[in-house]
Amino acid sequence: MVSFFFPKALSDPTPMGLKRINFDELPDQYCEMETLAPLLPGDERSPDLSAIRPLLARTQLERRSLKLVFDADLDGWSPAAFHAKVDGLGAAVVLARTAGGAVLGGYNPEGWIGLGEDRASNGAFLFSWPDGNTKQRAFKIAKVGGPNLAVIDNPSSGPQFGADGLAIPLKPRGQERLAKCKLGSYYARLPDGSRTLFSSGDDPKKAELVSLKVYTADAKGVEWRLEGITWKSVVVEN
Template sequence: MTRQALTDTLLRDISELYDGADDYNVKIQVGEDSETEIFNAHSVILRARSTYFRSAFSSNWAKKEGDFYIFKKPNVSAIVFQIILRYIYTGTIALDAINVESNLIELLIAADEMNLYELVDHLQQHIINLNHDWMVQNGVKLFNIISQHKGIFSKLEEYCNNIMNQEPELLIDSNDFWRLDDETLITFIQLDNLKMEEVNIWENLVKWGIAKNSTLSADMTTWGFDEYGILKKTLTKFIKHIRFFQMTPQEYYYKVRPLGKLLPKELEEDLLSYYIVPDCKLATKVLPPRKSQNNKRSESSIITTKHFNLLSYWIDDGQETLPNTLRNGQYEYNLLLRGSKDGFGVEIFRTKCNNKGATLVIIKLKNSNKIIGGYNPIRWSGSGSYLNSDQSFIFSFYSNDLDSSKIILSRVKDSFYAILDDNNRGQGFGFGDLYIFLKSCKLKHYSTKIHDSETFEIDDYEVFQVIKK
């Protein structure tokens, strides 16, 4: 018989003690009230498998009545302890069993409490490998537990932080979102890398606060002074973590200003002053933008996610007047060319951008924060002729400001001259409304002039392929 076979025989014989032994000397009472159940066990097995039980028996945590140790665990349910005890005796756990899958979080807590470190590690990895549906159903509960046990379940803590940063909608869209405890929610809204617009964080915080108070109606138009007072008290500890000063003027005006009663008076006055006189001195500490809001999207070194969201809105026939909130559009932007990396010549433009379908040209002007550009909904191909389109547009805005008063959207008014698909250096929009390489900005075939001069100098430029998701 091989060594492995001998080992397997030993494990089998020990595991049979779980089901068939009558020489047990420990009675463990688990659960509370009507859910109480008593399990029989052997102290020698418990000591060998768990330092928790070793300490319990050696320091008289467990009382002895006659020949039996009496041990009580009211904080562990019978179904969870049954799984734990089977693991202690057999070294196995059926993770796909219904009673295990439906109690994974409780199992994790119990295994940690009983110092079953290998099982804790095994359960953490199993939860990480579970499908999206499990996280949707159990995410809020898991996040609360991880927040309450910081530093204990390190693998899951890292996993949960990544989800908070990258897929916050798994929490936000959950029917149990309101069950997030205070500390978990504070951890969530403090994250620098949180991939969520600040105004959406604010709106969901308000919804959470309302749901936490059963006396509050979801219809805030019916509220009086008392209702606002209740919600303000609930939200007080969270307000200082919301980055109000990083919202657009439209977001502030429509989403924050009407709820000014919820804010400290000083913050309310500072916000009003800031959005009317941006350079005014503020008493409130201004938190920096989240790193995810600073990150350039689709490898752009010129514009941010908010600019791309605005451009997506325009591609979808949005007007120059901005909506209350800009949300992620239905488009992906694939970088084809960057002047500072690939060169500014027309030949490289033809090589990288011709026959790529719809494209977006982004031009940063020299010695300025101003950005101009245009959307070609057809393609570049060097046909040497005009392309007919009623969907093209040119535009200008600033890299550091999406104030609607500084944004220009200029749609084509003569569709026959929408796109100049030149085979030399005349690529652009209209008859000089925006020539990329000739650096011309006149007003001919588009509705509005996008630059105050008829010429411009390029600091850098990018071309993106526009792909509908």
């Protein structure tokens, strides 16, 4: 109907003087499910980066070198250790392994700042290799139900995606390595309808982690600037 009444509207790149939105030029506007990002030089030397780089298509980290900023085995299995290493560094990838053999995690486009805010994003996603074989294509799990509660940035907790999508509270007294997962409310289920990222060897609702890492852009961090009435983050290069 638009093309009938306004034959030039769809072919005009700037209808009525307004430039059309090019989602290929705007990262993190949605979760890209089909396209895989190519490896960057040096990624092939790291099994972790070789696994997660393809998942970062059309994200702000797609073409950026990544660095390991948090390793729970080295830095500590606690919320304080986690936030001390990741807060203020911008977009990040969480990568974990379970005792049952699953490799899983999530992408947080907003990063953490540890001020107790809920971070909204349509570009956040979870991922999993339930059998641990990262040579195969991962299950990529998109945010559903709108952008709200994509990530819960709680200073007294570790990474949490949605209210129940993937939560790693890093609670003390023997629960430091416990992760919980329930897909379907804030993040989509797996293609077969499964509601867990974990392996068949794990409890479907909770699993013990044997490793937990976070990768961010290889930069100094993020600087927050006030533009009008909106605070925007800008990556500060090394």
